[in-house]
Amino acid sequence: MSIATLILGQSGTGKTTSLRNLDPAHTLLIQAVKKPLPFRSEGWGWFHKENKPHGNVFVSDNADQIIKMMKGTRRDVIVLDDFQYILANEFMRRVLDKETGNAAFAKYNEIAHNAWSILMAASQLPDHKRVYILGHTQEDENGRVKAKTIGKLLDEKITLEGLLTIVLRTTVINGQYLFTTKNNGLDTVKSPMGLFEADQIDNDLAAVDAAIFSYYGLQETV
Template sequence: MGTPVLILGDSGAGKSYSLRNFKPDEVILLQCIPKILPFRATGWHLHGKLLPDGTKQRGNVLRMDDWEQVQDTINRMVLSKTRQVLIIDDFQTVMQHENMMRAYQTGYGKFTEMADHIWRIIMAATQLPDGYRVYFLAHTEETEGKIRMKTTGKMLNEKLTPEGYFSIVLRAIKKDGKHVFLIKGDDNDTAKAPPDLFPGMTEIDNDLKAVDVAITEFMTEL
């Protein structure tokens, strides 16, 4: 089965910057919000961009925020010959933009539907073949004293607890002027990982490529 990983952090916490050591031919980046990359991205190209000669550019960066398109992108990962890593940046935007599009719909049913859409996306990641990894990068919020993934409200949190579908949840933070990933926090933090994945460590360098290597080696040992 595929391995979904949740990376949580406030804006500016270094989530996107953690991609810097990936090579463009080994990863697909799905941006839910169009933005420049915070590192020298040689070889990273926007897929489908219209070029001066009238052709469309082929690249490893996709842009979309529709939940069905995101789910389809995950399902189509099996067609890639070289890339087994998909990174979804600003994942919470998928539900936030759908919420805005449906702002004038009344009733609580739409929140149940939005929770179902997010669940379908996460499930699609777990249903990929062995060896595929999907990294969900999302913002945080504090709910009842607990730091968790930002959603569209209490109703959605009650219908779906996103962190519960991930065995690995890392939180991007800035500590002593340095960006790091928190592996394990206190009882008010949702950061978690298998004890033997990063043995004896509570935080690691902000390097998603190094995290990916560790996860791949760990999964191979099972």
């Protein structure tokens, strides 16, 4: 059973930047929307598949393709960026299709199923694999901060955080970009007891990965 972790935060608060210290040789990055990385990448081991035969950056928002890539990669660390756009892109395409009646309502079931399928697959890879799912946040009418989806009809069908054991959230304090590791009573942050000593840690996904690797006693692959 692989370890899947959700990293939540508003745009510009350090989600994608947290990849900066991951080893590209051991990391697969799947982008829902193609965009440049916010740190030195080309020439530093990050290459789009379309440019390099053995590239480690793929662009897809199709659930079946994403699951196939996760299952097929030899790399131990997988990052999905940004999960919200996997949902939103499909929703917007189907809005343009002008679905009506039952078809319009059914799309929420289908989008929810695709989201669920990706999260299930992320937790069902070989034991040594780690999957990091980056996503935006939204605040509900009660002031509770959660993963952003595409509305209440989808939220009624699936609670993304409920499918995972580790949920971190970005925060920026005095210009320092951090992850919070403990729930504040109004968000969905959670982590296993003893995984992180501090309530706030550097937004360094390599350090998070090392902590998870040690905590669960994972074994290196050859």
